[in-house]
Amino acid sequence: MKPASRTALAFGVSGQDGAYLAKLLIDQGYEVHGTSRDADGSSFSGLRALGILDQVRLHSATLSEFRSVAQTVQNVRPSEIFNLAAQSSVGLSFQQPVETIDSIMHGTINILEAIRFLGLETRFYSASSSECFGNTEVPANERTPFHPRSPYAVGKAASFWAVANYREAYDLFACSGLLFNHESPLRPTRYVTQKIIQGAADIAERRTDTLTLGALDLTRDWGWAPDYVDAMARMLKQDTPEDFVIATGVAYKLQDFVDTAFRCFGLDWTKHVESDSAFMRPSDISRSVGDPSKAKRLLGWAATTKMPDLVDKLVEAELIRRSLQIR
Structure with a gap:
């Protein structure tokens, strides 16, 4: 099934990355849809701060419920889906390990299953994390083994391999971004x-x-969040889906x-x-640094802000x- 042309759906649009990504895609001429658990009750402070709240079509969706995810995907029929949702605090994940891993893992698989079940030719980006690598004595690249050191990292590592599995098993255009720390005033x-x-x-x-x-x-x-969402968008414009480390180096x-x-x-x-x-x-991780050379070579991307x-x-x-x- 052909999706709607240049229509993007961002799960977790209310967060830092979701807001900056929405603005980038709007500037690129996309029709942008975004979700939160309760679209009517969420403040969407990031979208407000960037002045784009009225330009994003908002939906309520619960990532842990397949029906909710599938219904949203079916209604929007996006050409691109970005998964930026789930519990995102590493520290909090030690206090809420089950909820954290569940929110990351189930959400990712439900989106992948929705794309497969509906037969959409939709391109999918999943937010993975540098936390998957654990300590990096030398800068981590896409071939560096994982050694997660928190429940959050365990969930992100499992989610990364789920994306890779669906890409290989069902020929989906699905990729993960292994993003190192990126900050902004929206944090x-x-x-x-x-x-x-x-x-x-x-x-x-x-x-x-x-x-x-x-x-x-x-x-x-540490990098600048608007730089990193630009890398996300570039990943879905490649001829073939690949995973990328995104970092300043x-x-x-x-x-x-x-x-x-x-x-x-x-x-x-x-x-x-x-x-x-x-x-x-x-x-904790004593040293975390990434090698973004693949992103520079294939995406033409480099961090602008150290x-x-x-x-x-x-x-x-x-x-x-x-x-x-x-x-």
């Missing part, structure tokens, strides 16, 4: 990058004097991120930041947000 406060930016701003305004974090010696490959310690953020406010982080084991995970510039953007957005609150 919720529970993410450490936003916690750092807002904490530094609060200290600069003398609302508090201390910011408490977990381990500071962790190393991460450059790693920094969390301490460096903290230092850069505090310097933006004229602060010495060592006088204000404390480390508390209560914020550390049962098992960590120092990323921090500048996050700080600028936070200052604007606070100035608007004062008004």
Whole structure:
């Protein structure tokens, strides 16, 4: 069955990546549909912030229920589907392992089954994660073995192989993006990058004097979220479906991120930041960095923003947000 031309359906459009992806696709001339569990009750703050809420056709869909997924896919008949939904906090996954793995795994398989069952020639992108690799002493590429170190990563790894299985067994155009950390002002406060930016701003305004974090010696490959959704869109425009690592290729310690953020406010982080084991995970990744050379070679994609510039953007957005609150 031929799908509607240049129509995209994003499961999980209410999140950071969903909002930026929706904007990118709208700018490219797509008719964009998006889902959340309760379209009437969701705030869609990301879509509002980007000024595109009225340009996205919204649907309620529960990814754990096949009928709900299949009905949405059948009604929209998209040419492209993006799976960006599921519980996305690594830390929370240790507290809710069953719910996390279930939301990631079942959602992915239900979308794949819906495409297969309905016989749609729809291209499918699934959001996998750098967490699948675990520690990466050398930058991870598409051939690096998986070693997941959290329930979230276990779910993402299983989902990755489900996509590969459906691609091989049923000849679906289905691929996964192994995305390393990517941030933006749309990130919720529970993410450490936003916690750092807002904490530094609060200290600069003398609302508090201390910011408490977990381990500071962790190393991460941080990128800019709008760059990463561009890579997602490019994956579905290839002649054949392939999986890609999406990263900047450059790693920094969390301490460096903290230092850069505090310097933006004229602060010495060592006088204000404390480390508390209560914020550390049962098992964590000490070093995470990716090798995006395949994406550069085949997609023509490269990250535009490395960590120092990323921090500048996050700080600028936070200052604007606070100035608007004062008004």
